[in-house]
Amino acid sequence: MTEQNKKTLLVVDDDQDIRQLLCDALSQKGYQVLEAEDGRQMWLHLESKAVDLVLMDLYLREEDGLNLARDIRERFAMPIMMLTGKGDETDRILGLELAADDYMMKPFNLRELTARIHALLRRACQAAPVLAHTINQEHDCLSFGPWVLDLTARLLQDQDGQLVTLTLGEFSLLEVLAQHPDRIFSREQLIEQSRGLETEVFDRTVDVLILRLRRKIETNPKTPNFIKTQRGLGYFFQGPVRMN
Template structure:
């Protein structure tokens, strides 16, 4: 494994790939390039990748379809690259499980900051000792589910694991450390160490909507992760 990690750039623009490969390589990352879905799958089969930098505007298989494949089949970080006005694609990508996004045109320094932030969260998850079975020790109640903070793993009532992205775990960890307390979007960004996002960015709302689908018996009427209108969100661990 390379010291700082391996980045897979999926973009049909050879010039963009070359620029990013040169820039990220100069900052200590190993970089692999792919011009579309077929090359992306071949690269993933050939070597372990930490983060995929995925352009959503690809010919043939579009980036949203590839993002869905990545989230279903691999444990890695996904940073979407979108056009500045593609709000719908950005929202859908986050709902599919992407960890972050950057809009074109972007400053490579901003992209590097987002890569470093996501890599820290991925490494924290990898360093946690995996739990082979679900036990009562150390588990935290999250509605009908149980969270193992040390192993960064979530389990349903039957003991089956529910997959979490790095950001989804960070949000849950912030909530369980502040039960029955209203947390604003700005506070959640601070607690999850995602200060490069804007406090009114919809990313927080989208992540919480995804979490509700995983932990709430009725996501349309959440009882565990409640919305406090005009203020933020509140985690109620003992909601019935």
């Protein structure tokens, strides 16, 4: 990995030993690694450097990692991986719903951690600026509710022309679901048909992307109108969907 192509990771953890371990291990994998022990140091890095991924402890001594991750997500589009030392499933799910792209339990396996970081970086893409956009009439588009999904330009916008930021994985998943309204897809089928998902994705990837899509397109993500869960089977998109 050449110097100019190095990805920059930011490790946020109040445990100096953990930070040192992660910095050493990730540097050996060719990443440029920044470190922060609290939110103040974290923001100093984020506001002065181009960070490609944030690796954050869920439980910081003086601050709530979930709140920090949510604040990051409001301003930046880079992937966030949470680290947690507690086994409470509710906390981990909350982290994913609020902001995170993946999580790992402490103590973690360094090989698995670096593999997941690599997968997140590969899926990440530059977010489109949230600006008014005019749909090209020659583009293939899908319309549902107040939304227009431009399949040609790979953009999502509302009825006022405001673009919604979607990652490559989020767009690809929404594209598959919206193109087949009312058809139930298993997680495996969604992975196979989505151009934005890697074949080696982890089991939680689809669930995390569904959570993130619901937060972006649903009026109430907890009672979605579009992306529905079929318990025990998978997900389906509730129509109608119009082809423009």
